[in-house]
Amino acid sequence: MASGLPADPVGAAEWLIGSTLSHxxxxxxxxxxxAYRDDDPASHSYKGSRAGIASMFACAGTLYVYRSYGLNWCLNIVCxxxxxxxxxxIAPTQGLERMRQRRGVDDPRLLCAGPGRLTQALGITGALDGVALQHSPLxxxxxxxxLEVVSGPRIGIARAVDRPWRFGLAGSPFLSRPFPG
DNA sequence: ACAGAGATCATCT
DNA sequence: GATGATCTCTGTG
Structure with missing residues (x-):
C-alpha cells in the first residue's frame, strides 16, 4: 500500500495508533x-466471503463499513x-464543533470513544463500504x-477473547475503555 | 460505580 | 427466530 499499512492486521492495528484520520x-x-484476521473465530471473515461482507475480502486499503446492533456503523480498513x-x-482534533453537533454531546471524551461514536462524529456511513481509502473522502x-502503544483483549466479542489484539495509545483519555494493567 | 435493558437490522440457523 | 466487533438510558449501591 502507498501509505505503508502492514499486510498483517495485528501489525497494522498497532501501526495505525497515532495516525491522523479525518473526514x-x-x-x-x-x-x-x-485486529481481525481471516483465521480468527471472532472475525466476520472467519467463515469465508458471503453477502454483506464482500468488501472485507477486497484488496488492501478498502473500507469495510458495517452496521452493528442495528444502529451503529463500524469502520474497518482492509489490510x-x-x-x-x-x-x-480517536482523539478529536479537527472539526470539534461539527462533531459535537452530530453527536449531541459536549464532553470531548465522549465524541469519538467507541466505534459507533466515532463514525457518528465523523459522519461515516455504509455509503463508504467497499470504497478504496485513497478514493474516499477519508x-x-x-x-x-x-509513541507508547499498549495492548489487551478485544471488546464485545464472544470468541477468541484471549487474543490481545486490541491496541491503544498509552494513557490517552479518549479510549473507549481503559486497558487492564 | 455498576448492572440491566432496549433500540434496530443484516445475516444466518 | 437468534445473534451480534454498540450506545444510551435507567435503576440501584
Whole structure:
C-alpha cells in the first residue's frame, strides 16, 4: 500500500495508533484499534466471503463499513483480503464543533470513544463500504514520531477473547475503555 | 460505580 | 427466530 499499512492486521492495528484520520474536516488521532484476521473465530471473515461482507475480502486499503446492533456503523480498513483493522476511538482534533453537533454531546471524551461514536462524529456511513481509502473522502496520515502503544483483549466479542489484539495509545483519555494493567 | 435493558437490522440457523 | 466487533438510558449501591 502507498501509505505503508502492514499486510498483517495485528501489525497494522498497532501501526495505525497515532495516525491522523479525518473526514471532510472532522477527525483526529487514532488512539484505539482492533485486529481481525481471516483465521480468527471472532472475525466476520472467519467463515469465508458471503453477502454483506464482500468488501472485507477486497484488496488492501478498502473500507469495510458495517452496521452493528442495528444502529451503529463500524469502520474497518482492509489490510489484506479477509483481514482488517477496526478503528475504535480517536482523539478529536479537527472539526470539534461539527462533531459535537452530530453527536449531541459536549464532553470531548465522549465524541469519538467507541466505534459507533466515532463514525457518528465523523459522519461515516455504509455509503463508504467497499470504497478504496485513497478514493474516499477519508484522509489517513501516518504518525510521525514514536509513541507508547499498549495492548489487551478485544471488546464485545464472544470468541477468541484471549487474543490481545486490541491496541491503544498509552494513557490517552479518549479510549473507549481503559486497558487492564 | 455498576448492572440491566432496549433500540434496530443484516445475516444466518 | 437468534445473534451480534454498540450506545444510551435507567435503576440501584
Amino acid at each position: 471532510e474536516g472532522a477527525g483526529g488521532i487514532i488512539v484505539e484499534t482492533e 489484506r483480503p479477509g483481514s482488517a483493522v477496526l478503528i475504535r476511538a 484522509t489517513l496520515a501516518p504518525r510521525s514520531g514514536g
